[in-house]
Amino acid sequence: MKVRVKMFANLQEISGTSEVFLDAETVLSALDQLVRMFEGLKPEIFEDYERKQLMARIKIMVNGTSIDYIDGLKTVLREGDRVAVFPILAGG
């Protein structure tokens, strides 16, 4: 499935880009490819890469819905999905 992965805040600075297009069946596969493309993102996204454990505060949305309310890292992606990855942030 061709999907669009968007990165924000310091993730943009680390990767030097704001989005990439990937072929991925699940969110985990998309993130896996992302951190292999940009090694510097690994410690920002994964607390424990081997165990595929995400950083506590990293936020991942698929088409605007947090994966916490879909199927976590196992969330299945469809053609044209938009995956957004944010570090912890807030404002007001």
Place this chain on the structure above:
Amino acid sequence: MTSKILRVDMNELKVSCEEVPERWRNLGGRALTSTIVAEEVPPTCHPLGPRNKLVFASGIVTGTSAPTSGRISVGGKSPLTGGIKEANAGTSFAQKLARAGIKAIIVQGMSKDKYYLLNIAKGKRDLIEATPWCGRGLYEAFAQLREKFGKDVAICATGIAGELSGAAAGVAFNDIEGLSSRYAGRGGLGAVMATRGLKFIVVDDEGGPGVEIKDKELFKKGTKKLTDALTTHGVTKPGGTLNTYGTDALINVINEAGALPHRNFSSGYDELAPLVGGEKKAETIKKRGGERPHMCSPGCIIQCSEVWVKEGGKDPVGVLEYESVWALGPNCGIYNLDDVGELNRACNDLGVDTIEMGDTIAVAMEGGLAKFGDGKKALELMEEIRKGTPLGRILANGTEFTGKALGVTRIPTVKGQGIPAYDPRPIKGIGVTYATTPMGADHTAGYAIAPEILGVGGKVDPLDTKKADLSRGLQQATAFIDTSGYCLFIAFAVMDIPEGLEGAVESCNAVLGTKWTVNDAVALGAKVLDIERNFNKAAGLTRAHDRIPEFMKLEPLPPKNVVYDVTDAELDKVYPN
């Protein structure tokens, strides 16, 4: 206790110092302004008539060395909502007022025909005629006042919009550069100030008594706990997201969540949003030689602020906050930071609240006065306020007034106040806060976005419609923070790090000599809300006013295509009595 209440009688042009009554002693900020307004202002009075009052109070720890605590509350009956209002700002004015030994200023009565400046300096509390600075933009006026009274004075003002009695008029304060960019913006209190005949307050705290701290050891302990929390948490620490990108980092996350209102709340997502996001803005400021990070008031360790400048580093505006960028940008279909910067400059110059003005312009665009996306025309509309034309007077009265004048039915307001930068249709809890806070649509009153979207202070599903308990708890905690003098942004850290909240409460205890627990602090917040709601009830506001605009229940918001479906019964559960 050395601090005093300053009563400014604009009928008699008399300023008097009063002892602080026992019952007000342990109050500050919002608790104090709301208590004074509830005691002294008849709830049914006309907000711009002779019986309304305007009250200023710094927070409990403001003026001490407590971190991130330069906040001032301004209170009165709101011409926008018809209810009680507390609006607050971060500014050195708050700290100087507290250090000058003034716990609150109560401005009452109305001068006959002239505008005045209240000059508070060593041994002086004088009312001076302010006519020379009337009808002028506030950037120019602030520069002239600093020229006349000294570079280190702090300034508070109402602008041209206030002079027009516009319900969108805010109360302006100086930032650390002396620009008129810090606002207690919401609710039209600038019009209350102007109708008293008070145009400016200038404060010089030199030689003032300072803020007494009853227990210095406890103060040290409490502020250290808070400082540790602020410098550890990913949102508030140096180099954290607030410090690096400012509040505007939210543009992208809220847009991605499908909840950033575009073109007068007609869509929740647009591909163009990143053009005005915090990432883009921080990069532009760096290139142009503006400032980022920056603090709105001395002693802030979060430093979320900035100085936006034009190409070539010229013409500083001050901060472009998330709310302002959204209101004057995507909400008007404008995705150009330079246009947003100039619109924000116009707001600061004319003395209007950026959120209210952004909502107003978007409604005016929907009503056919300009095309969505036309930044130049939006600026021309704002210039109508400067000229005082009939159209300018309509716009200066805010979103609802403008919508009615133009026959627009999609009017995003609650209790007459413009809805801020989160569409409540896909984020239900923030809608519960908009509907039920005594303040009218106000995100800061109970910031449900933190757990609903940001995963700060817990995690809850934004689409879950059972949010009464969440909103009530946040509203109570917020009412306490608004009382303490700490910036609300400490909440991001202290919601996740309990020792930080303990430290904030301990620092208040240290100043006052009280023995509050964290629960007592939240109970004080609940009491403040009771006072405010009772005022509103007596002013004629009912449960029918605790509602989200009808169009949000009828029109699904793309791209999630959801309506606002929290039941009235759930909204009424926030305040069962």
